[in-house]
Amino acid sequence: MTHSVLIVGAGPAGLALAIGLAKAGIAVTLVERQAEDELAEPAFDGREIALTHASIAALKRLGAWERIGADAIHPLAEARVFNGASPLALSFAPDRSGTRQLGSLVSNCDIRRALFAAASEFPSIELVSGIGVARVATCENEARIWLDDGSDRAASLLVAADSRFSAIRGQLGISARMNRLGKSMLVGRVAIERDHGHVATEWFDHGQTLALLPLGEGQASAVVTLPDGQAQRLAGLDEDAMGAELTHRFARRFGEMRILTPLHLYPLTTTYAHRFITQRSALVGDAAVGMHPVTAHGFNLGLTGTECLSRIVESALRHELDPGHSTLLRRYQREHRAATWPLYTATNAIVGLYTDERRAGLLARQLSFRAARFAPARKAVSRMLMQGA
Numbered sequence: 001m002t003h004s005v006l007i008v009g010a011g012p013a014g015l016a017l018a019i020g021l022a023k024a025g026i027a028v029t030l031v032e033r034q035a036e037d038e039l040a041e042p043a044f045d046g047r048e049i050a051l052t053h054a055s056i057a058a059l060k061r062l063g064a065w066e067r068i069g070a071d072a073i074h075p076l077a078e079a080r081v082f083n084g085a086s087p088l089a090l091s092f093a094p095d096r097s098g099t100r101q102l103g104s105l106v107s108n109c110d111i112r113r114a115l116f117a118a119a120s121e122f123p124s125i126e127l128v129s130g131i132g133v134a135r136v137a138t139c140e141n142e143a144r145i146w147l148d149d150g151s152d153r154a155a156s157l158l159v160a161a162d163s164r165f166s167a168i169r170g171q172l173g174i175s176a177r178m179n180r181l182g183k184s185m186l187v188g189r190v191a192i193e194r195d196h197g198h199v200a201t202e203w204f205d206h207g208q209t210l211a212l213l214p215l216g217e218g219q220a221s222a223v224v225t226l227p228d229g230q231a232q233r234l235a236g237l238d239e240d241a242m243g244a245e246l247t248h249r250f251a252r253r254f255g256e257m258r259i260l261t262p263l264h265l266y267p268l269t270t271t272y273a274h275r276f277i278t279q280r281s282a283l284v285g286d287a288a289v290g291m292h293p294v295t296a297h298g299f300n301l302g303l304t305g306t307e308c309l310s311r312i313v314e315s316a317l318r319h320e321l322d323p324g325h326s327t328l329l330r331r332y333q334r335e336h337r338a339a340t341w342p343l344y345t346a347t348n349a350i351v352g353l354y355t356d357e358r359r360a361g362l363l364a365r366q367l368s369f370r371a372a373r374f375a376p377a378r379k380a381v382s383r384m385l386m387q388g389a
């Protein structure tokens with residue numbers, strides 16, 4: 001029997017998996033609702049993705065990294081976290097001083113463009129774009145999808161890479177923990193007057209969380225998290241008023257801030273699927289684990305998962321096994337859970353602690369912050385951020 005894989009969603013996770021599987025020697029059909037030209041030249045969406053060394057190595061293996069221009073890659077030397085107005089910082093830096101950076105910042109649209117270009121080189125990847133998957137079903141022998149125009153396709157394995165709001169996940173009968181946080185993140189590029197020193201800085205302030213991600217000289221990405229209503233009001237301001245408000249919210253730490261790109265609004269929802277697999281199907285990317293962006297690990301973990309699944313399918317093909325076999329899928333679930341659950345829960349705990357505005361919460365926050373400055377946990381996080389260095 002000739003095996004093949006159906007992937008729903010050509011976001012960064014779907015594209016990375018398609019390339020990984022094509023390299024493993026299996027035919028892939030990738031179905032994406034967006035049109036092909038939107039995939040080839042994705043619009044800027046405000047997101048600057050902090051990539052770990054492990055992710056950069058993975059993107060190199062996929063043939064995507066070299067397609068990203070040097071001027072689109074920004075070194076991330078260190079990350080500092082502040083609690084309110086306190087001058088004490090939690091610093092996450094490479095453990096071997098001066099030798100390596102924590103990782104690199106690259107725009108989400110540049111990552112998507114590079115992955116799409118790399119995927120286009122493989123004749124064994126069939127792209128079906130500009131049409132959505134309406135329905136899916138699986139049985140003992142195959143997985144089947146029906147497109148919006150009623151046509152259908154079958155394969156040995158179906159993979160849902162259709163975002164944290166995955167409709168395919170629901171159709172497969174997989175439920176997910178889903179937390180709508182009632183807060184939104186506003187992200188976009190700004191010009192700043194003071195040197196960022198390639199340090200990412202985050203402030204857990206009262207009523208707001210702020211971050212500044214270092215880009216080129218005099219440029220940064222401003223990230224502002226606010227209750228939904230306040231974030232929508234800020235998003236509605238004109239450029240001058242928004243620049244003035246950001247300058248004020250960031251307490252002039254970087255001088256005057258000027259808006260360079262429109263700010264994009266992301267209502268925050270975290271998700272974790274109760275299972276990553278079911279009969280002849282698997283979830284990858286945000287469809288499996290939708291992280292809070294505060295620890296900058298959604299796509300990094302997505303790549304860990306797509307590499308894991310590609311490796312398992314490759315080994316199945318080498319041993320002439322069916323890549324949709326439940327034993328293999330269970331292995332993917334086990335490994336990806338182990339790779340994601342600790343960071344997912346730790347991230348949610350950090351968000352809960354540092355955004356709790358009640359008196360007891362503020363005290364717990366101060367105490368834990370002081371303790372964390374000396375705890376081995378800080379070293380462990382630095383090591384995690386340096387993955388693959």
Ligand SMILES: Cc1cc2nc3c(=O)[nH]c(=O)nc-3n(C[C@H](O)[C@H](O)[C@H](O)COP(=O)(O)OP(=O)(O)OC[C@H]3O[C@@H](n4cnc5c(N)ncnc54)[C@H](O)[C@@H]3O)c2cc1C
Nearest residue numbers: 009011012013033050132133163285286296297298299300
């Ligand atoms: C503000 C912000 C900052 C972030 N910063 C970082 C960071 O620093 N580091 C990091 O690692 N991660 C970060 N992330 C997370 C990262 O952006 C996501 O994890 C990643 O984009 C998810 O990719 P995905 O392919 O799983 O899903 P998506 O990018 O959501 O793609 C899903 C695709 O599926 C398609 N689709 C959906 N339904 C269907 C259907 N029925 N039929 C066909 N196609 C369908 C959609 O059109 C879409 O193209 C950040 C996220 C945000 C919001």
